[in-house]
Structures are given as structure tokens and as C-alpha cells.
Amino acid sequence: xxxxxxxxxxxxxxxxxxxxxxxxxxxxxxxxxxxxxxxxxxxxxxxxxxxxxxxxxxxxxxxxxxxxxxxxxxxxxxxxxxxxxxxxxxxxxxxxxxxxxxxxxxxxxxxxxxxxxxxxxxxxxxxxxxxxxxxxxxxxxxxxxxxxxxxxxxxxxxxxxxxxxxxxxxxxxxxxxxxxxxxxxxxxxxxxxxxxxxxxxxxxxxxxxxxxxxxxxxxxxxxxxxxxxxxxxxxxxxxxxxxxxxxxxxxxxxxxxxxxxxxxxxxx
Amino acid sequence: xxxxxxxxxxxxxxxxxxxxxxxxxxxxxxxxxxxxxxxxxxxxxxxxxxxxxxxxxxxxxxxxxxxxxxxxxxxxxxxxxxxxxxxxxxxxxxxxxxxxxxxxxxxxxxxxxxxxxxxxxxxxxxxxxxxxxxxxxxxxxxxxxxxxxxxxxxxxxxxxxxxxxxxxxxxxxxxxxxxxxxxxxxxxxxxxxxxxxxxxxxxxxxxxxxxxxxxxxxxxxxxxxxxxxxxxxxxxxxxxxxxxxxxxxxxxxxxxxxxxxxxxxxxxxxxxxxxxxxxxxxxxxxxxxxxxxxxxxxxxxxxxxxxxxxxxxxxxxxxxxxxxxxxxxxxxxxxxxxxxxxxxxxxxxxxxxxxxxxxxxxxxxxxxxxxxxxxxxxxxxxxxxx
Amino acid sequence: xxxxxxxxxxxxxxxxxxxxxxxxxxxxxxxxxxxxxxxxxxxxxxxxxxxxxxxxxxxxxxxxxxxxxxxxxxxxxxxxxxxxxxxxxxxxxxxxxxxxxxxxxxxxxxxxxxxxxxxxxxxxxxxxxxxxxxxxxxxxxxxxxxxxxxxxxxxxxxxxxxxxxxxxx
Numbered sequence: 001x002x003x004x005x006x007x008x009x010x011x012x013x014x015x016x017x018x019x020x021x022x023x024x025x026x027x028x029x030x031x032x033x034x035x036x037x038x039x040x041x042x043x044x045x046x047x048x049x050x051x052x053x054x055x056x057x058x059x060x061x062x063x064x065x066x067x068x069x070x071x072x073x074x075x076x077x078x079x080x081x082x083x084x085x086x087x088x089x090x091x092x093x094x095x096x097x098x099x100x101x102x103x104x105x106x107x108x109x110x111x112x113x114x115x116x117x118x119x120x121x122x123x124x125x126x127x128x129x130x131x132x133x134x135x136x137x138x139x140x141x142x143x144x145x146x147x148x149x150x151x152x153x154x155x156x157x158x159x160x161x162x163x164x165x166x167x168x169x170x171x172x173x174x175x176x177x178x179x180x181x182x183x184x185x186x187x188x189x190x191x192x193x194x195x196x197x198x199x200x201x202x203x204x205x206x207x208x209x210x211x212x213x214x215x216x217x218x219x220x221x222x223x224x225x226x227x228x229x230x231x232x233x234x235x236x237x238x239x240x241x242x243x244x245x246x247x248x249x250x251x252x253x254x255x256x257x258x259x260x261x262x263x264x265x266x267x268x
Numbered sequence: 269x270x271x272x273x274x275x276x277x278x279x280x281x282x283x284x285x286x287x288x289x290x291x292x293x294x295x296x297x298x299x300x301x302x303x304x305x306x307x308x309x310x311x312x313x314x315x316x317x318x319x320x321x322x323x324x325x326x327x328x329x330x331x332x333x334x335x336x337x338x339x340x341x342x343x344x345x346x347x348x349x350x351x352x353x354x355x356x357x358x359x360x361x362x363x364x365x366x367x368x369x370x371x372x373x374x375x376x377x378x379x380x381x382x383x384x385x386x387x388x389x390x391x392x393x394x395x396x397x398x399x400x401x402x403x404x405x406x407x408x409x410x411x412x413x414x415x416x417x418x419x420x421x422x423x424x425x426x427x428x429x430x431x432x433x434x435x436x437x438x439x440x441x442x443x444x445x446x447x448x449x450x451x452x453x454x455x456x457x458x459x460x461x462x463x464x465x466x467x468x469x470x471x472x473x474x475x476x477x478x479x480x481x482x483x484x485x486x487x488x489x490x491x492x493x494x495x496x497x498x499x500x501x502x503x504x505x506x507x508x509x510x511x512x513x514x515x516x517x518x519x520x521x522x523x524x525x526x527x528x529x530x531x532x533x534x535x536x537x538x539x540x541x542x543x544x545x546x547x548x549x550x551x552x553x554x555x556x557x558x559x560x561x562x563x564x565x566x567x568x569x570x571x572x573x574x575x576x577x578x579x580x581x582x583x584x585x586x587x588x589x590x591x592x593x594x595x596x597x598x599x600x601x602x603x604x605x606x607x608x609x610x611x612x613x614x615x616x617x618x619x620x621x622x623x624x625x626x627x628x629x630x631x632x633x634x635x636x637x638x639x640x641x642x643x644x645x646x647x648x649x650x651x652x653x654x
Numbered sequence: 655x656x657x658x659x660x661x662x663x664x665x666x667x668x669x670x671x672x673x674x675x676x677x678x679x680x681x682x683x684x685x686x687x688x689x690x691x692x693x694x695x696x697x698x699x700x701x702x703x704x705x706x707x708x709x710x711x712x713x714x715x716x717x718x719x720x721x722x723x724x725x726x727x728x729x730x731x732x733x734x735x736x737x738x739x740x741x742x743x744x745x746x747x748x749x750x751x752x753x754x755x756x757x758x759x760x761x762x763x764x765x766x767x768x769x770x771x772x773x774x775x776x777x778x779x780x781x782x783x784x785x786x787x788x789x790x791x792x793x794x795x796x797x798x799x800x801x802x803x804x805x806x807x808x809x810x811x812x813x814x815x816x817x818x819x820x821x822x823x
Contacts, residue, residue, distance in 0.1 A: 013658075013659060017658050017659060037658065037707055038704055038706065039700055040655045040699065040703065078823050081819065082820060085813075085816035085820060088813065089799065091802070091803060098815070099815070100704070100707060101819040103823055104717075
């Protein structure tokens with residue numbers, strides 16, 4: 001990444017806020033920081049370790065006219081923040097906590113979720129988690145986790161929200177508590193998310209995730225995708241006849257999308 | 269393993285000669301290329317580095333009066349009228365005396381494009397093939413642009429932004445296909461500019477897009493913009509709404525509709541914006557959308573290079589914006605060609621067709637030469653790349 | 655307290671219980687250089703500091719809606735952009751027994767005048783706030799839907815922090 005972006009963000013955040021870059025997408029650069037923007041006393045996790053925070057920064061794009069750039073940055077930062085806040089109010093959906101929103105500078109502060117997996121398996125997103133279990137690919141924890149993944153997506157879709165970029169890296173696992181082996185599943189990065197009643201959008205969400213699983217864990221993908229759909233269906237089936245009908249519609253479109261092949265089948 | 273020397277050149281030559289015929293829209297192009305059969309082409313990924321020599325590149329454009337677009341029927345008639353003359357001229361310039369001995373393959377555009385013009389040129393290609401007894405290859409127009417761009421710029425594996433009158437696509441190569449990452453959901457960028465030019469009644473020569481570009485350059489007030497919607501949807505984009513809106517503005521401006529407060533001052537009734545301002549705002553808005561979806565595709569496949577092809581690709585403002593985007597990405601580099609290769613031409617069809625031919629993929633029966641108006645870039649099996 | 659992103663501002667916050675002179679303070683709100691907040695409406699430290707953060711951010715980008723930083727803090731706490739309503743809902747009431755006093759100093763350090771509020775000063779921390787915040791009133795003011803069940807204060811607080819960040823945007 002160009003040093004210029006780091007300089008701009010450091011100037012804006014002031015040197016009082018230490019930052020470490022963790023990823024760069026097309027639209028945003030993601031940093032972690034040990035500083036909280038406004039809490040007077042530091043927060044700690046259950047083990048007593050100081051908490052980290054995520055700063056998602058949408059740098060100005062010099063190629064576009066400054067007026068367009070300002071409007072877009074503001075609009076997108078806000079729409080992502082709004083989405084996170086709406087999703088939190090829906091019971092059962094796990095998304096990162098929104099800490100601060102600066103639409104003028106395209107900056108979001110979010111709760112840091114996840115941890116490093118044992119044996120250098122990387123950060124605890126779904127992709128790395130499945131890799132870490134490659135020697136025992138069908139164990140109970142994998143199964144229950146994937147069902148939970150399906151349930152999260154089910155809740156999202158049932159409430160007429162779509163993720164827009166549902167890859168296995170955008171699903172993060174965090175431990176329920178430090179003792180247990182159980183994972184709590186979070187959906188992250190709602191940069192392309194939206195409110196949508198369209199079955200097409202939901203079908204594409206499911207398809208994109210299925211492709212992601214197939215392309216990275218092809219040997220076990222059948223079972224994995226089956227578990228995800230099991231969890232997904234659980235949510236809809238809890239809502240009686242109406243829920244079942246909706247489920248059928250979504251799954252029907254999902255298989256349509258799969259048949260015709262989403263034109264952009266490039267994942268990862 | 270890709271062996272580009274699968275089919276040897278005719279008559280024991282050590283080089284190939286291909287002729288390309290293009291006529292999917294209002295340009296009729298014929299080009300002849302020469303390409304040596306060097307040993308390094310027998311293995312590896314070298315399709316972007318063929319040492320192509322361009323022997324001739326002739327083009328004739330069907331230009332309509334200002335305010336009018338080109339209709340399929342009239343365009344086809346233009347192509348039929350000019351076809352023989354242009355082919356002769358191309359052969360002459362390439363110094364090919366005996367086409368039945370010297371030419372390895374005849375390449376023609378099989379689609380996508382307008383039906384009638386495509387058809388006219390395909391008939392010419394079939395005729396030449398029978399006349400000279402030279403094999404035929406049907407080429408996807410978009411793949412032609414991509415292969416020519418790669419050859420000229422030597423960009424090995426770029427993300428391709430294909431922007432022309434009929435197409436707007438972001439393409440990346442993967443597993444023997446040029447896969448479409450994002451595209452327009454309605455009208456193409458070039459079509460959008462052409463139609464706006466028609467409303468403005470600006471000349472169609474040399475091209476409407478070029479004239480809009482010049483007007484935009486002369487915009488006096490680049491600090492302000494006319495607000496247009498920004499309709500990027502994931503990796504796709506939509507332009508019909510923007511076109512409809514700016515079209516109404518242009519019409520109001522010409523008609524002197526003083527009720528439009530955006531265009532005319534409330535008190536004095538003087539116009540606040542000019543045609544130049546409209547062109548500038550339209551370009552800034554549309555191009556920003558194009559660059560954005562290209563950047564998304566680059567981030568997705570971890571690419572560092574961009575190749576812009578297609579008629580709109582010769583727009584210097586678009587190239588400049590793309591360059592700026594690449595500069596801000598690590599090691600980013602933008603490749604663009606000039607109008608000789610950006611705008612539809614016969615050479616690019618010859619180049620893509622020859623690659624296909626060298627892999628042994630040519631027409632075995634004339635029934636395979638039926639043209640098709642809808643021919644998606646990802647339908648082509650790209651045998652000549654790893 | 656200093657927020658890392660806005661080092662030029664020094665912020666003092668005091669929490670009082672058993673306040674005796676709320677009516678007197680309420681009548682002088684306009685002239686006193688503090689924000690007086692009814693502590694029953696605050697359920698956590700982050701609820702208030704998020705509002706202060708928003709205030710300083712708006713101030714930095716010249717987007718203040720009110721005349722002073724202190725009145726802006728009250729507006730920032732509110733889920734609506736109506737300033738009068740914000741004062742009515744979050745400001746000191748004549749009957750308030752628990753008060754939070756906020757002072758924001760730009761380029762200078764002053765202290766909150768101890769003699770101002772007649773009551774018992776207690777530490778400004780989550781445990782103290784939670785013990786007497788009026789959850790029903792807070793839910794009503796922030797228009798939280800019944801379907802949102804806040805089983806604990808941290809969920810409630812999170813919903814409020816979201817509302818504070820997004821008000822009017």
C-alpha cells in the first residue's frame with residue numbers, strides 16, 4: 001500500500017492512535033489499534049488481555065473528482081454503519097459492534113473479533129478454521145460451526161438483508177468463552193451489504209459462499225455446504241408455513257443461480 | 269502445456285500470415301499480420317509476446333450526420349460497398365500477391381455485434397476462403413481486443429477493461445476463459461456517450477466520444493459538477509438512468525427551459541451551465557464508475573496490471589484516471605493502446621484468430637461460420653493460454 | 655480525560671447523587687459553562703463519551719448545530735435533532751437527584767466548581783450509572799423497538815451508542 005495513505009490516516013487520527021495495517025481491499029484499508037476513541041479506561045478480554053479495535057478507512061480516491069469522492073465516501077461509510085446498527089437490533093445476528101463513525105473522513109471504528117488459531121493456522125475466519133481442521137474434516141465442532149454459519153445467513157436473509165460479498169474470509173469465529181471449544185459466528189464487512197427483499201440477491205449470496213467453500217475446500221465441500229444449508233433452513237423453518245414457502249423460493253433461486261453460473265465466478 | 273506451433277505455416281514457410289476482417293459495428297476493418305514461428309512459442313505462456321508484424325491495417329468508418337446513429341441495414345450496406353476495395357487495399361499494402369499461397373488463415377468476427385453488418389463481412393470471409401482455399405477462423409470480437417492489447421503492450425496477465433459502443437466489461441483470465449467480473453446491466457458506455465452526442469447534435473466524425481472528450485477538456489468550471497447518480501452495484505454498473513437524466517438536462521438547455529433552476533439562474537434567466545460542463549460531468553461520473561469496478565476486480569484477483577481496450581479506451585481522461593488508480597496501488601501499471609488498435613480494426617481479429625488457428629482450432633465446416641449477435645466473452649475456450 | 659483523537663480538549667466529568675439544588679441549576683443552565691445531564695438517562699460511560707466524541711468531531715469539521723460544545727453534548731446524546739427536546743429529555747430537571755456535569759475545555763485546564771452542585775460526588779463509572787439508570791425511559795426516548803431485547807446493560811448501551819453516532823446523518 002502506498003505510504004501516502006498511511007500518512008493521511010495518521011495525520012487524521014493523530015499519532016496518539018497507534019495503527020497497524022491488516023488488509024487492503026479495493027475500497028478500504030483496515031487497521032487495528034490498541035486505542036479506543038473515547039473510553040477513558042482500557043477494556044480487557046476475559047483473559048485480561050487489552051482489547052484491540054478495528055479501524056476501517058476509506059481513503060480518498062484521487063482518480064475521481066473530489067466532489068464525487070466526498071459524497072461516495074460519506075454515503076458508503078454511513079450506509080455500512082447504518083446496516084451494522086440495524087442488524088444488531090435484530091435478535092440473534094452477530095455483527096461487530098460499531099464504536100465510532102466519521103463519515104466526513106470515511107472512517108469506521110469497529111470491535112475486533114476473532115483470534116489467532118493454534119498451530120499457526122492463521123486468523124480465525126471460516127476459511128482458516130476449515131483449513132485448520134483438514135485432518136479431521138467432519139468433526140463435531142466443524143459441523144456445529146457450519147450449521148451456525150448457515151443460521152447467521154438465514155437470519156440475515158429472513159430479515160431481508162443481504163451481505164453482497166459473502167466469502168469464507170468474511171465470516172469470523174470468536175470463542176464463546178475462553179474455556180469452551182464452541183465458536184460464535186460473526187458476519188463482517190458489510191461494505192456491499194444492503195436491505196433487499198430480492199430472492200436473486202439472496203441466491204447470489206448463497207452461491208458466492210458455496211463457490212468460496214468449493215474453491216478452497218473442494219474435497220469436503222459437499223458436506224460443508226449441506227451443513228450450511230441445514231442451518232440456513234433451520235431459521236426459516238421456525239417461522240411456520242410462511243417461512244417454509246420463503247425458504248423454498250430462496251433455495252430455488254439459489255439452484256437457478258448455480259445452474260446458470262453467476263457470471264463472476266471468480267473467488268479468491 | 270501450450271504449443272502455439274501445433275499447426276505449421278503453409279508452404280514450408282517459417283512464418284504465418286493472417287488476414288482479419290472486422291465489421292461488427294460501423295467500422296469496417298481489414299488487417300494483415302505476419303508472425304514468425306519461433307521455437308519459444310512451442311511451450312509456455314507466450315501468447316502476449318508473438319513478435320507480430322503488422323503488414324497493413326485499413327479501416328473505413330460509416331459516419332452518419334450529427335444527431336443520427338447508424339442503423340444495421342445502412343451499416344451493412346456500407347460494409348458491402350467497401351468490403352472488396354478494403355480487402356484489396358489491405359493485400360496490396362501488405363504486398364501479398366498470391367493470397368492462395370501466402371495466407372495461412374482468414375479470420376472474421378463471429379460476434380458480438382449488429383447482425384446485418386456481421387453477416388455481410390462473414391459472407392466476404394467465406395467467399396475469400398473458397399476462392400483462395402484458405403481455412404477460416406471465427407473470432408469473438410472482445411477476445412480480439414484483448415489479444416491485440418496484450419500483444420501491443422506486452423501485458424502478461426492484466427485485468428481488462430473493455431469499453432466500446434456495444435460493450436462495457438471488466439474481464440480477468442482464469443482457467444482458459446476470459447471471465448467477466450463486472451459489466452453494465454443496461455447500456456454500454458460508448459452507446460451512452462454516442463446517444464448523448466446525438467442529443468447535443470455534435471458531429472459523429474471522427475467519433476462522437478472523441479468530440480465529447482474535447483468538449484469536456486474545454487469545460488471552464490471544473491471545480492463544480494452537475495450531480496449525477498453513481499450507480500455501481502457490486503462489480504456491475506448501470507448507466508441508463510444517468511443517460512436519461514443528462515439527456516433531459518441537455519434538451520432543457522437547448523430549448524431554453526427557464527424553469528429548470530439547475531440550468532438557468534432564477535433572477536437573470538442566464539444559463540448557469542454549458543454543454544462543456546455537461547460533457548465534463550458526464551465523463552467524470554461514468555469514468556469514476558469504470559475505474560472503481562476495475563479496481564475491485566484487481567483487488568479480487570491480486571492483479572497489478574490493467575489493460576484498457578475498446579473504442580472508449582482511447583479517451584485520455586479515462587487513461588489518466590486509470591493511471592492514477594494504479595499509481596495508488598502497489599506496483600500498479602496501466603496499459604492502453606492508441607486509436608489504431610483501440611478502435612475496431614482487422615488486425616486484432618487476425619491476431620486472436622491466428623492464435624486460435626495455431627492451436628489447431630479452425631473452421632472445419634462452413635456451418636460453423638454462422639455469426640451471432642450475442643457472443644459472451646467467457647464462451648470462448650482460450651486454448652492458447654496456460 | 656482526553657480523547658486521543660482530540661488532544662486539544664480537556665474533558666471533565668463528575669457524577670453526583672442526592673442532589674439538592676437541581677431546580678436552581680436548571681434555572682441557570684444557560685449561563686453556566688457546563689453540560690448538566692440527568693444521570694437517570696445515562697446507562698454507561700460509553701454512552702456519554704460517545705456523545706462527547708461526536709461533539710468534538712462535529713466541532714472539528716465546523717458542523718456544530720448549537721452554540722456551545724456543552725449544549726452540543728446534550729444534542730449528541732439525543733436520537734433526534736431537536737435541540738429543545740434534547741434538553742428536555744437529557745438535561746437537568748428541577749427534580750433531578752442524580753446529575754452528571756460535563757466540562758469541555760479547549761486549550762486550557764479548568765476544574766468543575768465543587769460548590770456548584772450540592773450533593774454527593776461519586777465516581778463516574780459503569781457500576782454507578784447502571785444502578786439507577788431508568789431503562790424504560792431510556793428505551794422510550796431512543797425509540798427502541800420491543801423486539802429488541804436488551805438483557806444486559808451492555809446490549810442496551812450498544813444500541814444507544816449506535817443511535818448517537820448516526821443521528822441526523
